[in-house]
Amino acid sequence: MNMQWLDYDTENCSIQRALEIVGEKWSLLILREAFNGVRRFDAIRSHLGASEAIISARLNSLITSGILVATPYKEPGHRTRNEYRLTPKGLDLYPIIISLLRWGDRYEADPAGPPILIKHRDCGEQVSTVVQCALGHVLDSPRESQVSPGPGAKLRGSVH
Template sequence: MEWLDVSTENCPVQRSLDLVGEKWTLLILRDAASGVRRFDDFRRHIGVSEAVLSDRLRKLTAAGILATVAYREPGSRSRNAYRLTRKGWDLWPVLVALRQWGETYAPDPEGPVLDMRHTGCGAPVRVVVECAEEHDALTPRQVTARPGPGARRRE
């Protein structure tokens, strides 16, 4: 079976995009990974409307990507802070890859907004695809992709 013969109805990329493929969602995840926790901080930093932010936070929480943690400032009502779950943190390499791509193909003339470096040695951080056996970085030409057991014939 060739790729064009495979149905995309159960494609994991499509399912992932259904959860996190909206611009505001990815920006919320970027900020959550950078330590933003509170609704008003997300709204101010990203510049998203309250309605859109509420909707995206609700969807991310329902999907188990964010978890809510109640907090209360003195004299105020109880509110929710948002924290990435393990499932949410597993999206971090995707965010780093998007940053890496953006710095290469849509750079800011003044330079990167974030300088991400390995804490241990100070080297720049980058995302690569590697072989699970040999741990070598791979190019697309070094990878063979075939339909897997979940592939369905396109009708």
């Protein structure tokens, strides 16, 4: 079947749904912090420089979406607080964070170069992302792929 993209409704688009959860700047920056081991509210807020209200709202959204989980901890002499840890759903966002980082390094980095390097702990080589098919063929361009309707595709104008 030759798919005509414009014939299909985008209301249930997976990209759109994902962006509703993680497509806001502060959400992605909180995820960056979580991937780098920053788990406590005050440390996140301090490192990002965002208001308490923004950080709180984004954390709550990421928890509600199942991307982060709040884990209570208590330091002696202080009240119980939460650490924010990535769930398996959150950990699955790692390739997206790496892809955004690599894109930023390529097109938006400081003239001196990238501010951080992420390397494989075992061999020391830089980490990157690769787009490949299920058989392992690497796609170097979107021209090497084709789009076809999936089971959730709906023609435009059809009853939902």
